[in-house]
Amino acid sequence: MRRYQRGNIGEGIGGLFMFALVIWAPAAWLTHVVVCIQASKWMFLLAGAIFFPIGIVHGTGVWFGAW
Numbered sequence: 001m002r003r004y005q006r007g008n009i010g011e012g013i014g015g016l017f018m019f020a021l022v023i024w025a026p027a028a029w030l031t032h033v034v035v036c037i038q039a040s041k042w043m044f045l046l047a048g049a050i051f052f053p054i055g056i057v058h059g060t061g062v063w064f065g066a067w
Helices: 009-039 042-050 052-063
Strands: none
Touching: 009 042, 009 052, 042 052
């Protein structure tokens, strides 16, 4: 049985952060795509599809009501 050792908490937080990032980024980008298609914003959809950080920021903003 493995015992808790000091200093291992950072590995757990880093793993949790990476898991959240892997889930958050594609979900935000997909939200961007769906919202742009529903609103017929074709140029913004194209911009977010080519430059994915634009789509991620926009999708996150949609979740929190900024757009």
